[in-house]
Amino acid sequence: xxxxxxxxxxxxxxxxxxxxxxxxxxxxxxxxxxxxxxxxxxxxxxxxxxxxxxxxxxxxxxxxxxxxxxxxxxxxxxxxxxxxxxxxxxxxxxxxxxxxxxxxxxxxxxxxxxxxxxxxxxxxxxxxxxxxxxxxxxxxxxxxxxxxxxxxxxxxxxxxxxxxxxxxxxxxxxxxxxxxxxxxxxxxxxxxx
Amino acid sequence: xxxxxxxxxxxxxxxxxxxxxxxxxxxxxxxxxxxxxxxxxxxxxxxxxxxxxxxxxxxxxxxxxxxxxxxxxxxxxxxxxxxxxxxxxxxxxxxxxxxxxxxxxxxxxxxxxxxxxxxxxxxxxxxxxxxxxxxxxxxxxxxxxxxxxxxxxxxxxxxxxxxxxxxxxxxxxxxxxxxxxxxxxxxxxxxxxxxxxxxxxxxxxxxxxxxxxxxxxxxxxxxxxxxxxxxxxxxxxxxxxxxxxxxxxxxxxxxxxxxxxxxxxxxxxxxxxxxxxxxxxxxxxxxxxxxxxxxxxxxxxxxxxxxxxxxxxxxxxxxxxxxxxxxxxxxxxxxxxxxxxxxxxxxxxxxxxxxxxxxxxxxxxxxxxxxxxxxxxxxxxxxxxxxxxxxxxxxxxxxxxxxxxxxxxxxxxxxxxxxxxxxxxxxxxxxxxxxxx
Numbered sequence: 001x002x003x004x005x006x007x008x009x010x011x012x013x014x015x016x017x018x019x020x021x022x023x024x025x026x027x028x029x030x031x032x033x034x035x036x037x038x039x040x041x042x043x044x045x046x047x048x049x050x051x052x053x054x055x056x057x058x059x060x061x062x063x064x065x066x067x068x069x070x071x072x073x074x075x076x077x078x079x080x081x082x083x084x085x086x087x088x089x090x091x092x093x094x095x096x097x098x099x100x101x102x103x104x105x106x107x108x109x110x111x112x113x114x115x116x117x118x119x120x121x122x123x124x125x126x127x128x129x130x131x132x133x134x135x136x137x138x139x140x141x142x143x144x145x146x147x148x149x150x151x152x153x154x155x156x157x158x159x160x161x162x163x164x165x166x167x168x169x170x171x172x173x174x175x176x177x178x179x180x181x182x183x184x185x186x187x188x189x190x191x192x193x
Numbered sequence: 194x195x196x197x198x199x200x201x202x203x204x205x206x207x208x209x210x211x212x213x214x215x216x217x218x219x220x221x222x223x224x225x226x227x228x229x230x231x232x233x234x235x236x237x238x239x240x241x242x243x244x245x246x247x248x249x250x251x252x253x254x255x256x257x258x259x260x261x262x263x264x265x266x267x268x269x270x271x272x273x274x275x276x277x278x279x280x281x282x283x284x285x286x287x288x289x290x291x292x293x294x295x296x297x298x299x300x301x302x303x304x305x306x307x308x309x310x311x312x313x314x315x316x317x318x319x320x321x322x323x324x325x326x327x328x329x330x331x332x333x334x335x336x337x338x339x340x341x342x343x344x345x346x347x348x349x350x351x352x353x354x355x356x357x358x359x360x361x362x363x364x365x366x367x368x369x370x371x372x373x374x375x376x377x378x379x380x381x382x383x384x385x386x387x388x389x390x391x392x393x394x395x396x397x398x399x400x401x402x403x404x405x406x407x408x409x410x411x412x413x414x415x416x417x418x419x420x421x422x423x424x425x426x427x428x429x430x431x432x433x434x435x436x437x438x439x440x441x442x443x444x445x446x447x448x449x450x451x452x453x454x455x456x457x458x459x460x461x462x463x464x465x466x467x468x469x470x471x472x473x474x475x476x477x478x479x480x481x482x483x484x485x486x487x488x489x490x491x492x493x494x495x496x497x498x499x500x501x502x503x504x505x506x507x508x509x510x511x512x513x514x515x516x517x518x519x520x521x522x523x524x525x526x527x528x529x530x531x532x533x534x535x536x537x538x539x540x541x542x543x544x545x546x547x548x549x550x551x552x553x554x555x556x557x558x559x560x561x562x563x564x565x566x567x568x569x570x571x572x573x574x575x576x577x578x579x580x581x582x583x584x585x586x587x588x589x590x591x592x593x594x595x596x597x598x599x600x601x602x603x604x605x606x607x608x609x610x611x612x613x614x615x616x617x618x619x620x621x622x623x624x625x626x627x628x629x630x
Contacts, residue, residue, distance in 0.1 A: 042264060049260050050253075057252065071263050078267055080544075083523075100548050130251075133244045151210070152249040158212060173212050180206040180238055187241065 041078050048091060049074060052098050054153030055164070058146045059102035061138040069105055073098040095164055106142075136186035140179060147172055148179035197224070198231055205235045209242045318422050318438045321451040321458055322411050328477040329353045331404055339468040349472075351404035356486040359403075370488055377488050386494040389566075393504035407461065407472070414442040427453055430460050431473055497559050501566050506574040512618050514571030515600065517564060519593035519618075526588030526600055526616075530575050539565060578603055583611075591616040599629045 052073050057066035077094045084093055137145060147161045154160045162172035204221045207213050213221065225232050324331075331351045338344040349359040360366040365380045376389040414421070417440060425437035425448065435450040447463040461472040490496055506514075519526055522541055527534045542561055578584045581604075588600030595616030602613045602623070610622040613629065623629075 038267065041267065045260065045263060045267070049263060050256055053252075053256065053259060054249075063252065067259050067262075070259070071266055074263050075266060083541075096548065104547075129244055130248060133241070133248060137248075148245070149249070152245050156211065158210065173207065173210065176210045177203055177206040180209060180241070181202060184234070184237055184241060187237075 038078075041081065044077075044090060045074055048094055051091070051153065051164075052094055054150055055095055055098045055146070056102055058149035058153070059099065059142065060105060061134070061145065065105065069098065069101050073101050076101070092164070092166075132187060132190050133183075136183055136190060139186050140182055144175055144179035144182060147175040148183065151176055198228065201225075201228070201231050202234055205231065205238055208235070209238045317424075318417055318440070318449070321438070321449055321456055324458060324477045325404075325408050325411055325461075330477070330479055330481045332474070332476045332479055332481070333404075333472045334474040335359065335403065336471040336473065337468060338471070339464075349403060350481060350485060352481055352483070352486055355405060357403060357405075358485055368486055368488060370486060373488055375488050377490070379491065379494065384494050386490045386496045387562075388490075388496060388498045390498060390500050391503045392500070393502050407463070410445045410447075410463075414440065414445045417442075433459050435459050497562075499563050499566050502570060505577065506571045508574065508612065508620065510571035511574035511601075512571065512614060512620065514568050514574075515588070515614070516618055517568040521564060521568070524593040526591055526593065528589045530572065530586045534572070535565070535569055538568060575601075575603075579606070582606070588616070593617070602628060 049070065053066055053070040056069040056073065057063065060066050060069060073094060076097055077090075080097075084090065137149070140148065147165060150161050150164060151158065154164070158172045158176060159169055161176075162169045165172065167175075201221060201224045204213060204217055204224075208218065208221055225235060328351070330353070331349075333349050333351075334346060335349050336344060336346040345361070347359040347361045349357065351357055355369075355371040357369040358366065364382075365378050368377045368379070369375070371391075371394050374391045374394055376391065378387040378389075380386070421440060421442045423439040423441070425439055427434060427436045429435070430437070430450040434453045436453050437448055437450040439448050440446070445463070447461060449458055449462075450460040451458050457477070458475055459473070461475070463470045463472075515526060518538065522538065527537070542564075546557070546561075575584060575586070584601070584603035586601050587598075591598040591600050593616060596619065598616040599613050600616055602611045604611045604625075610624050611628055612620055613623045614620050
C-alpha cells in the first residue's frame with residue numbers, strides 16, 4: 001500500500017479541527033521565538049507599536065479594546081514573521097493584520113461601554129469637551145474615523161494615511177475633509193441636546 | 194448656508210488639515226472676512242483640531258506602559274504552552290473559522306502494511322484476536338490521542354464486506370462503502386452532506402476501513418511468535434479484569450486486552466507514532482440494520498461532492514502535489530515531507546482567508562477542500578519509497594520556479610540513475626556522481 005498515514009478516515013469536520021488532529025505545526029513558531037529573533041522583534045515593536053495601536057484605536061474607538069487588539073496583532077506578527085519575505089514590508093503587513101483583527105472584533109463585539117482614558121492636566125470643561133469628542137468619534141463611520149485619527153497619530157501626515165490605507169493622497173484628503181465636517185456636525189448635534 | 198459657504202467649509206476643513214494651496218488660502222481669507230457663520234465654523238474646527246491633538250497626546254501618555262505590557266507578553270510567548278494558547282485563542286475567536294467549521298472535508302488516509310514471518314505460534318493471543326478476523330459486524334468506540342495530539346473520539350460500526358460508519362459525539366457521521374466507492378459525511382447541525390467519490394479503489398482496501406485495516410494488520414502479522422508478543426499480565430481495563438498482550442511487528446505495534454474469562458477483546462491500542470488509536474467497547478457480531486450504512490442523503494441536506502483517485506500515486510502525482518502546494522503557499526515548498534504538512538497547508542489557507550477579512554463563500558470552501566484532496570494525492574508517493582531508494586528532500590528553502598535548485602531526489606528500483614525534481618518541477622535523470630549537493 002502506499003502511504004504511512006493512520007488507519008482510519010479522518011473527518012475534518014471543521015476548518016480548524018485539522019489543527020487538532022496533529023498540532024505540531026502550531027509549535028513551529030516557538031523555535032522562531034528564540035532569544036535572537038525575539039530581540040529583533042522587540043526592535044520592530046518599539047518602532048511600530050504606536051502606529052498599530054493607533055490603527056486599532058481608530059477602528060475600535062476604545063482604548064482598552066485597542067490595546068488588546070494591538071497586543072494580539074503584535075503577538076500574531078511575532079508568530080507569523082517567518083511568512084513575511086521582506087522586512088521592509090513589515091509596516092503595511094502588520095497594519096493589515098491589525099485591521100483584520102479589528103474587523104473580527106467589531107463583528108463579534110458585544111459593545112462593552114468602557115470609558116476612554118482621560119488625558120491628564122485638562123480642566124473640567126476640557127474633560128467634558130473630550131468626552132463629547134470621543135462620543136462623536138465613535139459615531140463617525142469607520143472609513144472616516146480611521147483616516148482622521150491616524151492623521152493625529154501619524155504626525156499630521158496625509159500622505160502616510162494614504163499609504164497606510166492603500167488609497168490615493170487626494171482620496172485621503174477628501175476623507176479627512178468629510179471626517180472633519182461630519183465630526184463637527186455630530187458635536188453640534190450633541191451640544192444642542 | 195448658501196452654496197458658496199458650503200464650498201468654503203470644505204476649504205476650512207482642508208485648512209485645518211493643512212493642505213490648502215496659496216490660492217485657496219487667499220480665497221478662504223477673503224470669504225471669512227465677510228462671513229461670520231463661516232468664521233465661527235472655522236473657529237469650531239480649529240478647536241476640534243486642538244481637542245483631537247489632546248486626545249492622541251493623552252493616549253500617548255500611557256503608550257510606554259502598553260508597549261511594556263506587550264513586550265512582557267512576547268517574553269511569555271517563548272513558553273511553548275503560552276504560544277500555543279495564544280495562537281489557539283486567535284484561531285478560536287475568528288468568525289471565519291466558525292464559518293469554515295460548518296464545512297466538512299473527508300480525507301482518506303492510508304498506511305502501509307508489510308509481510309513478516311515468525312516461527313512460533315502464540316495460541317493464546319491467536320484466540321483473542323480471532324473475533325477481529327471473523328466478525329460479520331462490530332461496534333466500537335475509537336479514541337485517538339498521543340503526545341501533542343488533542344484527543345478525538347467517535348463511535349464506529351463495521352459491516353461486511355467493507356462498510357463502515359462512525360459518528361463523532363454531537364457531530365458528523367461518516368458512512369463509507371468502498372464497494373460503492375463512496376464516503377458520505379452528514380452534518381446534521383448544518384444539514385450538509387459531503388460526498389467523496391473515490392476511483393481506483395485498491396483490491397485490498399482494508400486501510401480505508403478502520404476495522405478491516407486492523408483485520409489486515411493482524412493477518413499480515415501472522416504467525417505471531419514469542420519474540421513479537423509480550424504477555425502483560427492481568428489488570429483492570431475499562432472496568433473489566435483483563436489479560437493483555439503487546440504485539441510488536443513492523444506494521445503492527447499494538448496492545449490487546451481481553452476479558453480474563455471469556456477471552457473476548459475489550460480494548461485494542463495501536464501506536465502510529467506519535468498517535469495512539471484505541472478501540473474500546475468492542476462488541477462483535479451485533480445485529481446492525483443495513484440502513485445504518487445507507488449512502489442516501491437525507492432530504493433537505495445540501496450536497497457537496499469531491500473526487501479522489503485512490504490508485505497508488507506515481508512520480509507525476511507527487512510532482513503535481515508539489516505544484517498544488519507551491520501555488521497555494523506563496524511559491525514555497527513544504528518544510529519537510531511528513532504527515533503533519535497537511536495540517537500546515539490547511540492552517541495556512543485558513544490564515545489567508547482570515548487575512549482577507551471577508552468570510553469565505555461556500556464555493557471558496559468547496560474549492561479549498563478539493564484543493565486539499567488534490568494536494569494530498571501525490572505525497573504518499575514518498576512513503577512508498579523503500580530505504581534503498583536513497584530519497585532525500587531539500588525543498589524547504591527553494592522557491593517555486595527555480596529550475597536550478599533540486600527539491601527531491603530518489604533512485605527508482607533497479608535504476609542506475611537518480612530522478613531529481615527541481616524547483617520548477619521539471620524532473621531529470623542524474624548519475625549518482627553528478628547529483629546536486
